[in-house]
Amino acid sequence: MAAVLASPLAPIRKGSRVFFSLNSYFHCSSGLASKEHYKIVVLGGGSGGITMGARMKRKVGAKKVAIVEPSEMHYYQPIWTLVGAGAKSINSSGRPTASVMPSGVKWFKSRVTKIDPKNNTVSTDSGKELSYDYLIIALGLQLHYEKIKGLPEGFQHPKIGSNYSLQTVEKTWNALRNFKEGNAIFSFPNTPVKCAGAPQKIMYLSEAYLRKTGKRSKANIIYNTSLPVLFGVKKYADALWEIVKSRDLNVNLRHNLIEVRPDKREAVFENLDNPGETKIFEYEMLHVTPPMGPPSVLKGSSLEDEAGWLDVNKDTLQHKTYDNVFGIGDCTNVPTSKTAAAVAAQSAVLDRTITKVMKKDKPDKKYDGYTSCPLVTSYNTVILAEFDYNGQPLETFPVDQGKESRIMYHMKADLMPHLYWHGLLKGLWGGPGPYRKLMHLGMK
Secondary structure (H helix, E strand, O other): OHHHHHHHHOOOHHHHHHHHHHHHHHHHHHHHHOEEEEEEEEEOOOHHHHHHHHHHHHHHOHHHEEEEOOOOEEEOHHHHHHHHOOOOOHHHHEEEHHHHOOOOOEEEOOOEEEEEOOOOEEEEOOOOEEEEEEEEEOOOOEEOHHHOEOOOHHHHOOOEEOOOOOOOHHHHHHHHHOOOOEEEEEEEOOOOOEOOOHHHHHHHHHHHHHHHOOOHHHEEEEEEEOOOOOOOOHHHHHHHHHHHHHOOOEEEEOEEEEEEEOOOOEEEEEEOOOOOOEEEEEOOEEEOOOOEEOOHHHOOOOOEOOOOOEOEOOOOOEEOOOOOEEEOHHHEOOOOOEOHHHHHHHHHHHHHHHHHHHOOOOOOOOOOOOEEEEEEOOOOOEEEEEEOOOOOEOOOOOOOOOOOEHHHHHHHHHHHHHHHHHHHOOOOOOOOHHHHHHHOOOOO
C-alpha cells in the first residue's frame, strides 16, 4: 500500500514529510498485521504437539491456541518397524495433519525459523510473527543421515534401508525380501536416538523372516551398536542376550557406522574404544539408524542446553530459565528414552504443570521418567520394556514382562495404534500410570 501511495505523493516536495510519515505508518501497519497473539502457542505437530494442543484447547478454548507445523501428513512412526519387516503397510501409518489437528485451533502450516523467549515471540518461514503468553515446544529431533559418509545418496542403491524415515522404510523391506546370501547388518549411532530399541527390533524380525523363507543358513546377522550394552535396562538386556545367543546373532558393542560404500556394498565402522581404528563389513543387507540431534532452530535461542536440547526441569517439564516456556518429547533433555510412550506420560504431567503456572502456583506433579519400548522379537512376540529415570522396570501388567509374549505383540501391532490416534492425539491418554496402580493393587 505504501508503494501505491508513493507515486502520487512523490512529486509534492512540500508534502515530503507527510509522505514519509504516511509511508512509515503504512509500512508499520502491514508489519503489525502479520503479527498475531495467542495465549498458548505450540511448536510442532507431532505426537507431543498435537496432544498438548488438544489439552490446551480444553483448558483455554480453541481460539486462544495456535499450532505451528509445516507437514501435510502426520505419521505414527512406531509402526514403521513392522512396515520395514513387511508386516504393515506404509499407508496404514499416516493420516492428513488436518484430520488430527484439534478442531478450532489455529494451524499455521509453516516452519519455525526463530524463537525469541525474551520477547515472547516466534517467527515462521511464511513471514508470520506470533506472540504468546505461554509456549510449548514439541519440535521432535532431526535425523542426520548426511553425517554418515555416502548417505543419504546411498539409499538410491538397493540392499540398504532405514526404518527411521518415510522415504527409506520400504527400502528396508525390499532389501530383506530380496536377500540372497551374506551379511545382514544393523547399526546403532553414537548419538541419542528416538526409540532406542528399534535398531535391534528390525534385526530380530529380519532373522525371523529369513528363517521362515529358508534363507537363514545363508545369512550372517550382525548388530553393530555404538553403545557399551545391548539395552540400557539390565532386566531386558539379559533377556535379549538370551535371544541373541539362541538365534546365533552377532553383536559388536562400541561399533559406530561412519561410512557406506553402496557401490561395493561395504559399511565402515569405527571402534569407539580405539578411536581411529576402523573395520570394513561387506553386506547383502544394511539397515541404518542415522545419527540424530536437536532441532536446529533452538541453537542460539537461549533455550538450549550445552548439547543443543531444550533445557527443561526433568520433573515438571518447565524451562529452567523461562517460566512460561515448556517442552515435551524428543526435543527435550529429560534423561529418559525418547518414545511416544514417554510423550503420553509427559503430557499428563505437563498439563498439570501449566495449570499450576497459570494460577501462579508451584507445579506439584512430577514426571518419573516413564517410557516404554515394545521390543519386537519376532512376527508374533514382544518383550514389553517399561522403565523410569533410574533405569528400573516400571511395568504395567502383573506378569514378568521380561519374557517374550504373544499378547504384547498384538498390543504393539493392533491396540497401540488405536490408542495413539483416538487417545493420545485427542489429549485423553496420559500413560498407563493409573492402570498400573490398579493392576498392582495400589503398589508402584
